[in-house]
Amino acid sequence: MRALRTLRRGGFSVVGLAALLVGGAAHAQAGPDLTAYAQTGLIPFLPSSQQPFEAPPKVALRLEGPLGAFQPHPVVMDTGSTGVVVSAADLPGYSAAKAAAYPAGWEFLSSSKRLWVGHWVPTTIVYADAAGGEAARAQVPVLIVETAMKCPGYDTKTSPGTCAAPTETVDLPRGIAYMGVGFGRERNGQTQGTPDKNPLLNLTALAGKPISAKGFRKGYVITPDGARVGLTAQAAAGFRFVKLDARPGGGPLDWGQAPMTVAAGDQPAQAGALLIDTGIATMYLGVADPAALKTHTETNQNAKTPSKVLDDGQTVTVTVPTAPATTFAFTVGQGDPIAPSQVLVNSPMTKAFVNTGRHALRRYDVLFDADGGWFGLRER
Known part of the structure; x- marks a missing residue:
């Protein structure tokens, strides 16, 4: 030994x-062989007066979609969930009739027992760099939240997206702005938290340049400075690796x-x-x-x-x-x-x-x- x-x-x-x-x-x-990949960029975290990771890291972004453009306050980047979530009531073009044209959706946060229910609306996300320019751009469905509940008894298997006995219910809540970038979260109450919802895996451009089909490796590195998107040999230097298992029944990137x-x-x-x-x-x-x-x-x-x-x-x-x-x-x-x-x-x-x-x-x-x-x- x-x-x-x-x-x-x-x-x-x-x-x-x-x-x-x-x-x-x-x-x-x-570990992975990343020598063929060169396209990478940084989505910076907003400065904080606290020591690193005392509070959740936050990013600046803008949403552009069929329910109007919206620039929320600093948005929490969460590796414990998957999918961008915003309040429907904060979107300038929201109406129940317009939202109903898109797939029904939900997300459950097991730590706080929060269940968000609404619709997944196709949206362009534009991330800001440190100077206020465009760091990156992504295209994903965004969950616009029409009802927020606290649901201690949430049961993923028998009633996904519903709550039989909520202890708190708010219709058309305001101020929700959350960006989940985690993986492997479907079994933890996030049955819709699949890779197609992950904004860091569905980028279309970095610093105004289109994503290269051959030169871009999907993935990210989380550091105190921000999320580095697009894996390269340099970005991965010094890491120790473990291979993940493909999620049973999942698709690509899952x-x-x-x-x-x-x-x-x-x-x-x-x-x-x-x-x-x-x-x-x-x-x-x-x-x-x-x-x-x-x-x-x-x-x-x-x-x-x-x-x-x-x-x-x-x-x-x-x-x-x-x-x-x-x-x-x-x-x-x-x-x-x-x-x-x-x-x-x-x-x-x-x-x-x-x-x-x-x-x-x-x-x-x-x-x-x-x-x-x-x-x-x-x-x-």
């Missing part, structure tokens, strides 16, 4: 380890979540799926025996309901079977910059699940290769 080579920085560690030593080792490979193992408290490591979510500051932790963890009850910062939360002093260790493997760990309550604001403990899960929240991005850049099905992490 090869020895571990560990560099510790407070509560954080990077472990160089042969991929065969961790769960999901069959996924780990060297990949499952990244594999990982997680050990919490004194419980053994369990294999499962990983999500690095810019939309929330908390972590969601799902393991087989959550009752064995040391927890207490406090208010969930997302859903505002009582939830089980991991006690201070408990350590969480997540290992991603990149080549070589990447491990990060923190101890709750010690103030590590990558530690989430809460570790919310889910109900028992036969396959583990970790939503890290956005704080992991304080030390890692994240890469998603949609054309080839690769996930990458790069320590900064």
Whole structure:
């Protein structure tokens, strides 16, 4: 067995380890060959007075569609959902009759239990660069929200897009502006969150130049500066990669979540799926025996309901079977910059699940290769 080579920085560690030593080792490979691709660009995040990823990253964009042009306030970029969502009432050309001509749609955010219902309207999205010019342009259906509900009992399988007992309902809400760019989210209440809705995978131009059919690799890199779209060898330098599984029944560009193992408290490591979510500051932790963890009850910062939360002093260790493997760990309550604001403990899960929240991005850049099905992490 090869020895571990560990560099510790407070509560954080990077472990160089042969991929065969961790769960999901069959996924780990060297990475994609990007030498044939040259077209790339940056969609910058708007400046913030807070430290990186303390708040959700935001971008400036303009919408141009059949219900009128609209430039919302800074729009949250969320890797935990898929699809652009805006309030129907904020569109200057909206009417119920016009909207009804387009496919009915919905999106559910499991962290906050929000269900948005409306119609998917074909729209051009124009992203602004740091100087106010055009960084990129995309063409995707946008969900215009006509009803917003809080739905704690949402059931994806039996009633997608409906809520039998909402605790809150708002017709024609205003102020919703959200850009979901995540992958593998269909099983988490987002049955319509398919790659054709992802604005970073459906670009038509970068800085005014049309996307090259041969020179553009669909995917992105998330850094503190913004989302780099169009993968190149230079953009991917320094990343460690793991191969993703194609999502069963999915089409092109449709990949499952990244594999990982997680050990919490004194419980053994369990294999499962990983999500690095810019939309929330908390972590969601799902393991087989959550009752064995040391927890207490406090208010969930997302859903505002009582939830089980991991006690201070408990350590969480997540290992991603990149080549070589990447491990990060923190101890709750010690103030590590990558530690989430809460570790919310889910109900028992036969396959583990970790939503890290956005704080992991304080030390890692994240890469998603949609054309080839690769996930990458790069320590900064």
